[in-house]
Amino acid sequence: MADASTTPSARETALLEAAYRYVLEHGLADLSLRPLAAAIGSSPRVLMFLFGNKEGLVRALLARARADELAFLGELADHPAPPDLAAAVDQLWRWLSAPGHQPLLRLWTEAYARSLVDPQGPWSGFAHTTVDEWLTLLANFQPPGERDTPDATAARTLALAVLRGALLDLLATGDEPRATTAVRHHVLSLRH
Numbered sequence: 510m511a512d513a514s515t516t517p518s519a520r521e522t523a524l525l526e527a528a529y530r531y532v533l534e535h536g537l538a539d540l541s542l543r544p545l546a547a548a549i550g551s552s553p554r555v556l557m558f559l560f561g562n563k564e565g566l567v568r569a570l571l572a573r574a575r576a577d578e579l580a581f582l583g584e585l586a587d588h589p590a591p592p593d594l595a596a597a598v599d600q601l602w603r604w605l606s607a608p609g610h611q612p613l614l615r616l617w618t619e620a621y622a623r624s625l626v627d628p629q630g631p632w633s634g635f636a637h638t639t640v641d642e643w644l645t646l647l648a649n650f651q652p653p654g655e656r657d658t659p660d661a662t663a664a665r666t667l668a669l670a671v672l673r674g675a676l677l678d679l680l681a682t683g684d685e686p687r688a689t690t691a692v693r694h695h696v697l698s699l700r701h
Contacts, residue, residue, distance in 0.1 A: 521559045524551055528566065529573045533612035537567060537619055567631035574616050575639075582646050595699035597650035598668045602692040605676050606685055615680060643669050664699070671695045 517525070527549035532540065542553040542563055560566035581604055585597065604610060617639070624635035647665035648656045655661045671692060679688040 518559075524549060524556065524559060525569055525573060527551075528556075529570055532570055533616055536616065537570070537623070540567070542566075564631040571620050571632060571635060574613060574620070577613055578617065578639075579642070582642065585646065592650050592652045594647060594650045594664060594668060595696045597647060598672065598692065598699065599696050601672055602675065602689065602696075605672060606679060606689060611680065614676060618677065618680060640669070643672075668695070668699070 528545060531545055531548050540563070542556055546553045546556055556566055560569055585600060585604075605614065620632045621636045621639065623630060624632040624637070628634075644665055647668055648661070651661050651665065675688040675692050678691075679685055682688075
């Protein structure tokens with residue numbers, strides 16, 4: 510098994526990328542090493558060697574998914590305009606509602622839910638960590654002197670709740686116009 514403190518081998522990286530593409534399409538719920546290994550041109554034995562066990566592989570896949578999410582969040586955080594929570598919510602929604610991101614967001618939703626119902630599994634802490642990451646990002650779009658106030662905390666918590674609720678709605682129904690209208694309604698309320 511690869512040590513977390515070492516750089517992964519080219520083979521490990523290639524297999525992780527292939528496994529990541531697989532779970533984006535098939536999800537984690539019924540993940541089995543044999544079909545996964547066959548689909549990505551490997552063997553269960555190699556996957557066990559590289560990732561330790563199925564839980565280790567799932568942890569690596571969730572870290573890989575988080576890397577995609579954090580890359581976008583980093584881009585947003587690297588280009589902050591004047592503090593504007595409404596603009597940040599609008600930009601986040603455009604990214605969340607883009608059809609090309611739905612496989613990643615379905616995987617994220619699955620991991621988030623599993624983190625809540627099986628807190629000892631490989632997704633342990635996933636939901637809590639992602640809430641912290643998003644709230645931290647949203648705080649960057651609030652005026653520095655106000656970020657630590659109860660009202661600012663409530664505003665970014667509500668913004669996150671609206672984004673997550675609209676995302677779940679979009680993934681469940683595919684009704685992007687309705688979900689977008691709801692998010693835009695919230696964005697307008699932030700501007701008043």
